[in-house]
Amino acid sequence: MDNNVYSSKVHSFTKDKDYIIRISKDYIKKGEKVLIIDDFLANGCAAHGLLDILTEAGAEVIGVGIVIEKGFQNGRKELEKRGVRIESLVIIDEMKNNKVYFK
Numbered sequence: 001m002d003n004n005v006y007s008s009k010v011h012s013f014t015k016d017k018d019y020i021i022r023i024s025k026d027y028i029k030k031g032e033k034v035l036i037i038d039d040f041l042a043n044g045c046a047a048h049g050l051l052d053i054l055t056e057a058g059a060e061v062i063g064v065g066i067v068i069e070k071g072f073q074n075g076r077k078e079l080e081k082r083g084v085r086i087e088s089l090v091i092i093d094e095m096k097n098n099k100v101y102f103k
Contacts, residue, residue, distance in 0.1 A: 006056055008049035013042065021049050030058030041066040041088065044075030051082060063087060071103055 005022040012019060028034070036050050047064050054061050061084060069076065069088035072095075076086055091103040 006053040008052045010049035011045050013045070021046070021053070023053055025057070028054065028057040028059050032057075032059045033062050034059045035062050036064045037066075038064065039067045041069040041075040041079075041086070042073045044078045047075070047079055047084075048082075051079075051084065068092065 002024075004025045006025060006028065007020050007022045010019050010021050011017070034054055036047055036054075038046055041047065041064075051061060063085040064079060064087070066086065066088040067090070069086075069091045071091040071093050076088075079086055093101045093103045095101070
């Protein structure tokens with residue numbers, strides 16, 4: 001990928017490591033409507049990084065779609081502070097005694 005990119009630093013709590021995510025400026029245009037889709041929502045770091053990139057690009061984020069949300073972590077609250085609509089297919093309420101409890 002060349003230098004014509006948007007980028008943001010994202011921290012992975014699972015791996016305790018920072019990553020740089022990049023999206024070519026050729027793929028995002030000012031005024032475009034974008035829906036972010038992600039597999040897991042825990043602390044929301046990946047979504048925040050993508051939101052930063054899309055804001056810099058001048059795109060409009062219409063929402064964040066999540067497959068599995070860890071409802072006992074702060075990701076949703078932090079994203080909602082930014083005014084983002086979030087829809088999750090499944091929300092895990094808690095995990096204890098080797099069992100997963102859904103909302």
